[in-house]
Amino acid sequence: MTSPAKFRKDKEIVAEYETQVKEIRAQLVEQLKCLDQQCELRVQLLQDLQDFFRKKAEIEVDYSRNLEKLAERFLTKTRSTKDHLLKKEQSILSPVNCWNLLLLQVKRESRDHATLSDLYLNNIIPRFAQISEDSGRLFKKSKEVGVQLQEDLMKVLNELYTVMKTYHMYNTDSINAESKLKEAEKQEEKQMGRSGRQDDRQTPRSPDTLASIKSDEKPVRRSSVKKIEKMKEKRQAKYTENKLKAIKARNEYLLALEATNGCVFKYYIHDLSDIIDCCDLGYHASLHRALRTYLSAEQNVETSKHSGLETLEGAAESLEANGDKQKLMETYNNVFCPPARFDFQSHMGDTMGVMCAQQPVEGDLIQRCQQLQSRLSTLKIENDEVKKTMEATLSTIQDMVTVEDYDVSECFHHSNSMESVKSTFSESYLSKPSLAKRRANQQETEQFYFTKLKEFLEGRNLITKLEAKHDLIQKTLGESQKTDCCLASGRRNSSVRKQDSGEAIPLMVESCIRFISRHGLQHEGIFRVSGSQVEVNDIKNAFERGEDPLAGDQNDHDMDSIAGVLKLYFRGLDHALFPKEVFHDLISCVSMESLQERAVHIKKVLQSLPSKTLIIMRYLFAFLNHLSQYSEENMMDPYNLAICFGPTLMSVPEGHDQVSCQAHVNELIKTIIIHHDTIFPGPQDLQGPVYTIPGAGDDFCDSPHCEPPLVEEPAPETISVGHNSEDVTVALTT
Known part of the structure; x- marks a missing residue:
């Protein structure tokens, strides 16, 4: 008969089975x-x-x-x-x-x-x-x-x-x-x-007695x-x-x-x-087809709009004052063409239409010609100075009205809060406190320009009038010398002005991890963003020659390329870091809701792996755990790192659904990153290199990818003038 203990054990087995089936x-x-x-x-x-x-x-x-x-x-x-x-x-x-x-x-x-x-x-x-x-x-x-x-x-x-x-x-x-x-x-x-005991009795009996006993007991015993x-x-x-x-x-x-x-x-x-x-x-x-239809419709609208805007942009770029001035004058030629010259109108039969240079008016004409020449020299010098001031003022006005403040891209960089366009636009050009000051400065400069323009035009009119008189007198007197020295000087000044215009941890693994730990913990998208393939190949070839291109404190390498070299090493192994023999045993733990139970199960399965493999795993996952602690800066939490390393470290066996199994693999790698200290034995139980967290002095990103602090550029220096000054407001930029 079965014992009560065995009976209870059988009931427990059946109950356990029923519970499992119920679940x-x-x-x-x-x-x-x-x-x-x-x-x-x-x-x-x-x-x-x-x-x-x-x-x-x-x-x-x-x-x-x-x-x-x-x-x-x-x-x-x-x-x-x-x-x-x-x-x-x-x-x-x-x-x-x-x-x-x-x-x-x-x-x-x-x-x-x-x-x-x-x-x-x-x-x-x-x-x-x-x-x-x-x-x-x-x-x-x-x-x-x-x-x-x-x-x-x-x-x-x-x-x-x-x-x-x-x-x-x-x-x-x-x-x-x-x-x-x-x-x-x-x-x-x-x-x-x-x-046997009856046969071995030692009590002496007579032969007749023994025969009688044997004859009586024999049938019973048999x-x-x-x-x-x-x-x-x-x-x-x-x-x-x-x-x-x-x-x-x-x-x-x-x-x-x-x-x-x-x-x-x-x-x-x-x-x-x-x-x-x-x-x-x-x-x-x-x-996908429905959304592509929507995208095609929107893109065609955008293409049509872009085509129309390109035409409008070409027209805007063709806005040109001199060309329009020429077209206007050509269109209204009868309005803007000079009138016929005034002819000499004789009086009372006077038919002499030229000046008389004979005595006694010759001396008076000579004296008058000299006076006109002296006066013209002074006026031209003065008018050249006015012209310089006017041109400088005009250049300032042109700088004011041609400033490239039309880019409103920032207004369309909406945040996740979808703030209103009004609040975005309120921080743009029209709401800047300097607008009123700029407008006042522009109007003041315009007023000064028109003052100088009027002065210049009046001076040029006077010069034109005096030059006409001077030239006629000079022609009349037959003088051949020219009095254009001041004009030549003015032209020279104008010309000058126009010119101003084999170990426990492979060397490749250890060196890459050390470099990233020192310089790339805060690098955004580390292991997710692809690096330069040329630099990846150069670094890989250097390691294969036995060199360490990442030795020393230099950090001029591309961080994404270094990460690419590390992933390339594990991807290039003949056999994945996690053998296929333990695939099913490891994947079975994903169904466990408790991460701690998963870690215990994973630790039990990995105990069968070689010590060298466990040392590399311990080193790698300790580093990945440390890297995930900077997820707010590098945007790589344990799950994102698992997505990057899952396909590299553990391949899905043939005959299995790659998509569903890969999701399980990523969850498994995430668990190992989080509980690496529970899963892998410590240095007392497994002799070998251990990843150590860099000191506080290294715990910052000093890679060239980190953006330098912004330095505010000094505002352009200005020379401001008023109405009573001969100077002009000119923006000096260095």
Whole structure:
């Protein structure tokens, strides 16, 4: 008979199995709920997309109508008969051309946005509706398949339970038969021992007495022994039969156990992934097509707008004062052409139309010519000075009105809070406190310029008048000398003015980690951003020659290239750092909710690996843990690092779903990064190099990628003048 302790143990085994099956059944129910939830979210997302584009279509059509009204309002005004000829002639000027192109651009935008609204309503929204319908239908069919697979899995678990119970029953019968056989053997031994004691008695008896005793006991002894032997043989046969049944039942149980584990693993690794794939069948591709349709529509609108803006930009670049002045004068040639010269009008028959240089007026003309020459020399010097001041003032005004303050890109760099355009624009050009001061300075400079312009024009008019008199007198007197010295000097000044214009840790691994620990802990996107392939190859080749290109305190290497060299080393190993033999044992821990339990399981599995491999793992993951502590600066938390290193350190065996298994691998690597100190043995238990955190002096980013502090440039120096000064406000920039 089985002992109470064994009976309790059997009950515990059965209870444990039932608990495990119960957990699996609950997990299967949750899986279906999760898929239901995903389907609901998908349908809701598609409905929201339809509502969004329906509303956007309304906005686009309203915007199109408003643009159409705006353009028509001003186009009608330009087409009015009033002053039509004047407007037609004015249209050749560059500002008017810009205005016309601007109105045409608005008309084009109106048509484009109307087309965009039509595409939203009649193309994109029906696509989302079709995707929603297809997704619901495919999910329903996929769920039916999933339910069938779950029923098959539960059937396998029930069969395992039946086989296990059969094994327990036959094993119990075998144990009971063995116990009965042992009991029969003990009875036989006891009977045989009793017979032996009777034969060994030493009490002397007469031959007649002995013969009488033997004749009386012989039938009794033989009957008892024969009966015991028969019982023993029967129990022996029963034990043999039960033992054989127990062995066969155990074999069947082990076969069923292996088959059940295979089915469970297959369901969780392959079937679930296939079911999810069925649920997603065509969803992402269809959504991609719908969104690409939206992008194509928007990009075509942008292309059309960009084309119109390029034309307008060309017209804006063609805004040119001298060209418009020439066109204006050519258009109104009769208005701006000089009139005919005034002819000498004789009086009372006086026909002499030239000056008389004969005596006694010759001396007076000579004296007057000398006076005019002296006066002209003084006026030209004075007027040249006025001209210099005027030109400098004009240059200052041009600098004021041509300042490149039209870039409003910063206004469109909206933050996540989506602050209003008004608040963004309020910090731009129009709200700067210096605007009023700049405007006042500009107006003051303009006033000074016009004062000097008036003075210069008046001086030039006087010079022109005096030069005409001087030249005529000089011509009359027949003098050939020229008095242009001051003018030549002025021309020289003008010319000058125009000219002013093999160990435990491989050397490659240790050196790269040391460099990154010193200079790259705060480098954003470390291991995620690709470096220069040329520099990666140069550094790798140097290591292969036995050199250490990263030795010393120099930090002029590209940090992303150094990270690329480290990943390249592990990617280039003949066998991944985590052997394929432990893949399934390691992946099985991902289902554990407790990270601490995962770490204990991983530690147990990794104990079978060689010491050298464990040393490299310990060194690498200690570094990755240290790097993840700077995730706020480098944007690389343990999960992001796991995404970068998962495919490199642990390859997914062939025949497994790469996508689902890779997600498990990344979760596993993340767990090892977080609990590396629990998983890997310390230096007392595993002799070898240990990664040490750099000291406080190294705990900062001194790489060339770190941005230097901003230094404010000094404001341009200015020389300000008032109305009473001959100087001018000139911006001096260095």
